[in-house]
Amino acid sequence: MGAHVDKKGANNVTVNVSPELLDTNKKKEKNNFSGAELVLAVNSSLDFDSTNVNKTDVEKFIRKISMLCKYLQEIEKDNYGFYWDYYVPYFTVMNDKGLTEVFAYIAFACSEDPTVKVWLESHKAEVAGFYKWSDGFLWRIN
Numbered sequence: 001m002g003a004h005v006d007k008k009g010a011n012n013v014t015v016n017v018s019p020e021l022l023d024t025n026k027k028k029e030k031n032n033f034s035g036a037e038l039v040l041a042v043n044s045s046l047d048f049d050s051t052n053v054n055k056t057d058v059e060k061f062i063r064k065i066s067m068l069c070k071y072l073q074e075i076e077k078d079n080y081g082f083y084w085d086y087y088v089p090y091f092t093v094m095n096d097k098g099l100t101e102v103f104a105y106i107a108f109a110c111s112e113d114p115t116v117k118v119w120l121e122s123h124k125a126e127v128a129g130f131y132k133w134s135d136g137f138l139w140r141i142n
Contacts, residue, residue, distance in 0.1 A: 007048050017041065031081030039071050040064060058116055062104045069095030085140050093137070102130040 017038060046052055047060050055063075073092040076084065094103060106127065108116045120127060 031083045032079065033083070035075060036068060036071055040068055043067050056113065056115060057111070058104050058108045058113065058119075061108070062101050065091075065104060066095055066100045069100065089140055090137055094133075097133065099130050099133060102126045106130065 020034065043064050046063070052060060052063070069091045072088050073095070076088055076092065079088075094100060102123070105116055105119050105123070109120060
């Protein structure tokens with residue numbers, strides 16, 4: 001979630017973008033996520049902004065996954081392929097239901113971050129609710 005971004009020096013953040021991400025012909029291909037990758041790279045550069053620099057990795061992930069899900073929802077109708085049809089709806093619905101925070105803490109459950117363990121212990125009902133929603137999610141099958 002932080003690929004393509006480097007911090008060099010106190011006030012220099014570089015976002016490296018492959019020319020392939022800007023190729024307008026590629027954007028018409030099946031299962032193309034180049035726009036999402038570009039938006040994620042730019043959003044990842046915000047990790048170095050003064051408002052985010054002291055946030056935890058999970059808090060930064062929540063910001064990025066929420067933004068990514070919103071972006072995917074906006075461009076979903078213009079894209080196609082298995083990943084767009086099968087996986088993207090899961091993440092966009094998850095975001096619409098306000099479950100990205102719970103998802104993020106579950107994703108970081110194996111980390112060594114003690115705040116993640118504390119959050120998961122104090123939000124057992126939300127975690128159970130997420131798993132119930134996820135288990136009941138109606139996957140699109142083509």
